Amino acid sequence: MKWFVTLKTKFKDRFFKSNLKESLVNLEKGKELYSTSRFQEAIVHLDNVVNYEFDSTAYELRASCFQKLDHHYKAIEDFDKVIEFNPLEFSYYYHRAVSKKAIFDFTGQIEDLHNCIHYYKKNKNIEIGLLKTFETDLITAGNHIEKLKHNISSFHNNSYLEIKTLLSDCLYQIKKIKLRANKIRTPFRQIKKEELSSIINPET
Known part of the structure; x- marks a missing residue:
């Protein structure tokens, strides 16, 4: 039974590291798309980040994207989360x-x-x-x-x-x-x- 728990733990660690790496890739891609004013595309990648973990930078960037696209209610929701994290x-x-x-x-x-x-x-x-x-x-x-x-x-x-x-x-x-x-x-x-x-x- 011990081998099964060890295997399960290793699988979880590998899964976590894989997701974390993917999250970082999405964040960088979101930043890159934002810098070139491709806000709608940036949101897709930033969604992937915030769906996986709380990341203040991702929320802040996504809020700015929403603002640029005149989706102000969504922008306010994201800024709420950013302010809660750093008031x-x-x-x-x-x-x-x-x-x-x-x-x-x-x-x-x-x-x-x-x-x-x-x-x-x-x-x-x-x-x-x-x-x-x-x-x-x-x-x-x-x-x-x-x-x-x-x-x-x-x-x-x-x-x-x-x-x-x-x-x-x-x-x-x-x-x-x-x-x-x-x-x-x-x-x-x-x-x-x-x-x-x-x-x-x-x-x-």
Whole structure:
């Protein structure tokens, strides 16, 4: 009986390694097809990966494919899984917000942008251009909410006032991050100028 258990274990290991190798091949093929904008074909290979195991990269890539093909509900489902796996990455919230905007879920878009900003402000290297993108998206979403407020009393179980408060907080946070980023850059430039001045005029 022992020989049978050993044989069964070896077969399982071989089967697992074979599937893992096939999964990696499919992932690489999915990446390659995505890079050449063959999104529908890429999804076929990425499906093979996620059907075998949970792979955050495969879900993220497949979500991007769905987004490119305007399958936004499917993209949101995949980004949900990616965020569950890594909830601290700001870019995932932003990408999901893009799909929520596409399906006119402006409340969800604002909520995702709020989380995006929350995690982005912890970055050491802040890009002002990216903050402006967040700001523009928030203002656009706010304008849509304003147009809808006369037709419906609540937005996905959130009151109009709650959404406006969240929107205001987002814009306030962006302003704070910009100020902090400018303060970090300004002293650095002043020090460099002073050092340069002392090198040019060592007697002063």
